[in-house]
Amino acid sequence: MSRIELHRRQVQRGMVIIDEYLSKDPLTVPRMEDLARASGASQYHFHRIFLAQTGESPHEYFNARRLQIALSSLLSNKEQKLIDLALWLGYESHASFTTAFSKRFGLAPRQAVLDLDAAARLIEAPKKLVRTKKIEIEHxxxxxxxxxxxxxxxxxxxxxxxxxxxxxxxxxxxxxxxxxxxxxxxxxxxxxxxxxxxxxxxxxxxxxxxxxxxxxxxxxxxxxxxxxxxxxxxxxxxxxxxxxxxxxxxxxxxxxxxxxxxxxxxxxxxxxxxxxxxxxxxxxxxxxxxx
Known part of the structure; x- marks a missing residue:
């Protein structure tokens, strides 16, 4: 097995575990040491190869997936209270959830509820997501x-x-x-x-x-x-x-x-x-x- 294949396999294991955490309980944030151990790497090495292979750190990937769940939930039930959704996903307040959601998608949760067509387009593909940290990749x-x-x-x-x-x-x-x-x-x-x-x-x-x-x-x-x-x-x-x-x-x-x-x-x-x-x-x- 080549080094790149080993790294991809280790990252794959981490991504699957993060999704398992989210499917069971979005309030539970997987610990870096647990992800690294399950992937057979040190914490430093796992963080480095995860970022290299996906363009995101494990923590960024977890938060991005959690906000995808929020967006899907808003589309399926626009009557739900935003504070209930925020607390269910592990945010401390309505304000912290709104800030994270707006930074990720470029519109506030309330705007997503009022404009379901715009919200649905964000599900189709991440065309309007907001990111500030520049990464490089061969292209x-x-x-x-x-x-x-x-x-x-x-x-x-x-x-x-x-x-x-x-x-x-x-x-x-x-x-x-x-x-x-x-x-x-x-x-x-x-x-x-x-x-x-x-x-x-x-x-x-x-x-x-x-x-x-x-x-x-x-x-x-x-x-x-x-x-x-x-x-x-x-x-x-x-x-x-x-x-x-x-x-x-x-x-x-x-x-x-x-x-x-x-x-x-x-x-x-x-x-x-x-x-x-x-x-x-x-x-x-x-x-x-x-x-």
Whole structure:
């Protein structure tokens, strides 16, 4: 196992534990020493690799997930009292909850209740989240001409991973073989961000895109992506840790005022097969649509 794979596995364990804490009792904050011990690392090392792999410290990740729960709760029950929600999530007061919520989402909880459409857009993808600390990550900016994405859908994410079933790989392979690998690029797309490491209600789309129109009967679902700019982030090695690259990519965008996301599905493009990949080479790229 390479060092990067070991670090990703340790971070993955920490992220799963944080989500388990939140699902059981949002009032209980996991201790750094417990996260580090469960991940097989020292506290200093775990904090360092968690930040490097996700773009957030464990504490920042915990707070971000806790505020995602608050946003989802407001959308599902706009009649609930904000002070009750704040106390349930472990905030000392209505004011401290409002400050944290506003800093994260760019609008106050009361505004989210009054404008449910705006709040729902924040669930779809973190397009308007506020962040001040700048982080760096390898990336590229390119302009791509319009393309069509031919796709099927699968619901649910497990331990942060979409498309964990091998039949998805087989289905994409069948599509490529039937229509010519030279004109199709295997791809996944995600209209909404998962609300946690295990979200069985979120949809992911898998298939392939092509710059040319193709006559195919693999799928009746086609999404047109217009010409535009994309931020591209490479992912090296195992596919099960792609969500860590996604997290880091979004944290990069949030910390750089020069980039603004546009209303388009973010996608991931595959360069190797999960069944047969080179662990030290680029296996995928995360593409974020920017204006």
């Amino acid at each position: 590229d900016v390119s302009n791509e001409r319009a393309f069509n994405f031919y796709y099927r859908s699968q619901r649910g994410v497990t331990d942060g991973q979409f498309f964990a079933h091998e039949n998805v790989v087989q289905q994409i392979g069948d599509f490529l073989n039937a229509n010519g690998n030279e004109v199709l690029v295997p791809t996944g797309a995600f209209p909404k961000s998962p609300q946690g490491m295990n979200d069985q209600m979120v949809d992911g789309h898998f298939g392939a895109f092509s710059f040319a129109d193709i006559d195919q009967n693999w799928s009746e679902q086609v999404q047109r992506f217009e010409e535009g700019r994309w931020l591209k982030f490479p992912h090296i090695g195992e596919f099960q840790y792609l969500h860590q690259t996604w997290n880091r990519a979004y944290q990069f965008v949030l910390s750089h005022s020069g980039f603004e996301l546009r209303d388009e599905w973010p996608i991931e493009v595959y360069f190797q097969s999960p069944k047969n990949y080179q662990p030290t080479e680029k296996s995928a790229e995360v593409w974020l649509p920017i204006k």
